[in-house]
Amino acid sequence: MATTKSLMAIVVAATLSVAACSGSGGGTSAAPVTAPNDPSLVTGQITVLTNRTDLEQDGTLAKYAAAFTKVYPKASVKFEAITDYEGEVKIRLNTSQYGDVLLIPNNIARKDYPSFFASLGSEADFSSKYRFVPNSTVNGKVYGVATFGNANGFVYNTAVWKQAGITSWPKTTAEFLADLKLIKDKTSATPYYTNYHDGWPLTQWQGAFGGVSCDPQANNALAQSTAPWAAGKELNTIDTLLYDTVKQGLVETDPTTTNWENSKTLLASGKVGTMLLGSWAISQMQKAATTAGKDPSTIGYMPFPSQTNGSFCSVSAPDYLEGVSSKSKNQPTARAWIDWFTDKSGYAASQGAISTAKDAPLPPTLAEFQKQGVKLVELDQAKATLVNTIDKGSEIGLTAPDYRQKIVDAARGTGGTLQAQFDDLNKKWATAQQSAS
Amino acid sequence: MSSPTTASAVARGVAGEMVVSSPGRLASRWTPWLFLLAPLLLLAVFTWVPVANLFFYSVTDWDGVSPDRSLVGLANYRELVTRPELFRVFLVSGYYLAASVVQLVLALYLATVLSFKTRFRNLFKGIIFFPYLINGVAIAFVFLFFFKPGGTLDSLLALVGISHDRLWLGDPALANPSLAAVSVWRYLGLNFILFLGAIQSVPGSLYEAAELDGATRWQQFRYLIAPSIKPILGLSVILAISGSLAVFEIPFIMTGGAGGTTTFVIQTVKQAFVFNKVGLASAASVVLLALVLLITWIQRRIVPDERVDLT
Numbered sequence: 001m002a003t004t005k006s007l008m009a010i011v012v013a014a015t016l017s018v019a020a021c022s023g024s025g026g027g028t029s030a031a032p033v034t035a036p037n038d039p040s041l042v043t044g045q046i047t048v049l050t051n052r053t054d055l056e057q058d059g060t061l062a063k064y065a066a067a068f069t070k071v072y073p074k075a076s077v078k079f080e081a082i083t084d085y086e087g088e089v090k091i092r093l094n095t096s097q098y099g100d101v102l103l104i105p106n107n108i109a110r111k112d113y114p115s116f117f118a119s120l121g122s123e124a125d126f127s128s129k130y131r132f133v134p135n136s137t138v139n140g141k142v143y144g145v146a147t148f149g150n151a152n153g154f155v156y157n158t159a160v161w162k163q164a165g166i167t168s169w170p171k172t173t174a175e176f177l178a179d180l181k182l183i184k185d186k187t188s189a190t191p192y193y194t195n196y197h198d199g200w201p202l203t204q205w206q207g208a209f210g211g212v213s214c215d216p217q218a219n220n221a222l223a224q225s226t227a228p229w230a231a232g233k234e235l236n237t238i239d240t241l242l243y244d245t246v247k248q249g250l251v252e253t254d255p256t257t258t259n260w261e262n263s264k265t266l267l268a269s270g271k272v273g274t275m276l277l278g279s280w281a282i283s284q285m286q287k288a289a290t291t292a293g294k295d296p297s298t299i300g301y302m303p304f305p306s307q308t309n310g311s312f313c314s315v316s317a318p319d320y321l322e323g324v325s326s327k328s329k330n331q332p333t334a335r336a337w338i339d340w341f342t343d344k345s346g347y348a349a350s351q352g353a354i355s356t357a358k359d360a361p362l363p364p365t366l367a368e369f370q371k372q373g374v375k376l377v378e379l380d381q382a383k384a385t386l387v388n389t390i391d392k393g394s395e396i397g398l399t400a401p402d403y404r405q406k407i408v409d410a411a412r413g414t415g416g417t418l419q420a421q422f423d424d425l426n427k428k429w430a431t432a433q434q435s436a437s
Numbered sequence: 438m439s440s441p442t443t444a445s446a447v448a449r450g451v452a453g454e455m456v457v458s459s460p461g462r463l464a465s466r467w468t469p470w471l472f473l474l475a476p477l478l479l480l481a482v483f484t485w486v487p488v489a490n491l492f493f494y495s496v497t498d499w500d501g502v503s504p505d506r507s508l509v510g511l512a513n514y515r516e517l518v519t520r521p522e523l524f525r526v527f528l529v530s531g532y533y534l535a536a537s538v539v540q541l542v543l544a545l546y547l548a549t550v551l552s553f554k555t556r557f558r559n560l561f562k563g564i565i566f567f568p569y570l571i572n573g574v575a576i577a578f579v580f581l582f583f584f585k586p587g588g589t590l591d592s593l594l595a596l597v598g599i600s601h602d603r604l605w606l607g608d609p610a611l612a613n614p615s616l617a618a619v620s621v622w623r624y625l626g627l628n629f630i631l632f633l634g635a636i637q638s639v640p641g642s643l644y645e646a647a648e649l650d651g652a653t654r655w656q657q658f659r660y661l662i663a664p665s666i667k668p669i670l671g672l673s674v675i676l677a678i679s680g681s682l683a684v685f686e687i688p689f690i691m692t693g694g695a696g697g698t699t700t701f702v703i704q705t706v707k708q709a710f711v712f713n714k715v716g717l718a719s720a721a722s723v724v725l726l727a728l729v730l731l732i733t734w735i736q737r738r739i740v741p742d743e744r745v746d747l748t
Contacts, residue, residue, distance in 0.1 A: 256612070257586065
């Protein structure tokens with residue numbers, strides 16, 4: 001279960017900014033996979049790989065399969081829920097046995113999509129109907145459909161914040177720090193929980209990228225920048241906030257022994273005030289609150305403390321993308337499943353997540369965002385491949401835990417100064433950028 | 438020595454019956470190979486082929502997934518030697534090396550003590566060897582709770598009146614020693630059992646003779662035990678050094694390499710699976726293999742393997 005959630009979170013972080021994108025990789029010239037219009041022509045059994053072992057155990061997936069068979073009586077779906085989804089599927093991609101429908105692992109460079117997945121149609125066909133289409137497009141062809149999307153922000157315990165006397169969302173990082181300080185002084189709660197030990201929750205900080213500047217071109221700008229950590233730059237702002245939060249002692253005593261599963265209970269029961277996570281976490285926290293015998297409505301969600309032209313911004317990004325295996329022997333049925341799952345299953349709504357369908361309303365978990373006029377930004381993906389190449393080449397790992405663990409180390413006085421870290425990051429980025437372009 | 442001969446004789450009989458027309462001599466020549474077939478096959482599939490692959494990957498720029506990869510010659514090795522920071526992590530191995538000295542001395546002491554007639558010696562043997570039987574992942578998790586603030590260790594210290602505010606895994610000065618201590622706890626049993634086996638192979642009559650001659654315990658150790666376990670001691674030293682260079686699972690699970698506890702193997706794993714540099718990581722593994730072989734060779738030159746004759 002923990003792995004499922006951590007994978008989901010990594011997905012969110014990874015796809016937010018560094019998901020690989022269109023390259024010159026040779027695409028197959030095969031016609032796009034379509035599903036027959038006549039339901040009786042959709043036949044046979046397909047295998048769907050998923051990371052949601054929790055939904056398999058509680059029978060939710062079986063319900064989806066039954067509902068699908070109701071619409072397509074001659075077709076059936078078999079699920080294969082995998083705990084170490086990323087690791088296992090990455091290896092299986094080298095074989096021909098990776099199911100008919102699968103979630104595209106994040107580690108696959110976008111230019112390689114055509115080697116493993118079947119094209120589902122042109123970008124134009126999809127973008128009128130769906131969100132996050134550029135994230136799965138290679139050379140104008142779409143290879144996957146997002147299962148759902150997430151916004152980014154701080155999930156917080158409203159009771160704790162209220163007890164500290166805070167009534168409105170902080171608008172600047174300085175206000176945010178002052179509020180955390182208030183929580184520390186006036187309540188018994190730990191103001192912020194880093195989840196340093198598990199590591200992946202720290203990668204969620206990358207999800208704030210783009211939301212600070214409110215600029216859809218933020219990711220593309222990274223490809224050109226030779227010093228993304230210079231003073232005033234977005235990454236500098238984000239990392240400085242993390243640094244200051246830890247430096248001022250507003251976090252748990254020992255970050256090296258944290259525990260993700262336990263942290264949900266801590267936040268839900270008011271022992272922890274705040275955590276930066278994707279909006280996927282809201283429903284999990286609400287569930288934790290119910291389990292702990294608390295009111296799930298105490299779980300709140302606020303955007304990153306920064307305003308552009310008087311409004312907050314939050315980056316919305318896809319969770320896993322669902323694609324059809326290029327080795328599948330039953331691609332039409334596989335396609336029918338993807339269409340049904342995206343449009344009809346109600347999966348996104350059940351997760352409290354942003355639906356892939358453009359015309360769907362925002363989920364209730366983000367009602368407060370809507371009320372306060374938080375702008376949702378989708379990052380442009382034009383330079384995503386290049387950014388990914390620079391990121392891997394420099395061994396910085398914008399979406400890997402190590403990079404922000406080192407920021408926390410610096411704040412705890414164990415890993416050099418913050419400026420030294422920024423200088424080092426800038427140098428690595430510039431070098432890798434030079435050799436990549 | 439008799440059992441292998443009997444076994445092959447039986448097999449020869451069987452083979453002879455199966456291949457009636459062939460002369461018995463030919464069959465007997467192939468019999469040992471038939472027996473070796475299974476282990477050799479396993480060895481090839483799970484060791485030689487992967488190692489050959491490792492050497493191959495190390496001269497490519499493969500990212501671990503992509504269907505295309507190209508040969509880049511020695512570029513990966515060149516990158517390794519031009520990035521000295523990649524070797525700085527070997528300093529972390531120093532902690533484990535220091536710990537393994539403690540481990541060897543402690544194991545030797547306990548083995549010696551328990552080879553004499555000590556009360557509850559079998560119980561102690563079990564207690565000391567037990568940690569080696571536990572899965573490394575389980576050990577890492579147990580010690581995570583052990584080192585937590587307010588965890589087992591802190592509670593124990595509080596019982597004897599020591600209170601402190603240091604974080605065993607969070608304090609950089611303590612993190613590596615703490616992890617190395619776990620490693621000692623885990624591997625002490627192996628060294629202990631190796632030493633104990635060697636000590637017990639010394640004929641009892643020698644001890645009796647020594648005692649009759651009035652030798653003290655220390656003299657018995659110095660002139661009887663020490664020379665007889667010299668080969669095992671040499672082996673343990675090699676294992677300790679190569680083990681210190683290749684520390685992985687305990688720090689990987691307990692800290693994930695965070696906070697200055699990254700070892701060479703953790704760094705390599707991250708290069709391969711986080712940064713998709715399978716080529717570079719393979720080259721790093723080859724270098725590690727070469728280092729271990731080199732150290733073994735040097736050790737063999739300094740302490741040659743000599744036959745021990747106690748009589």
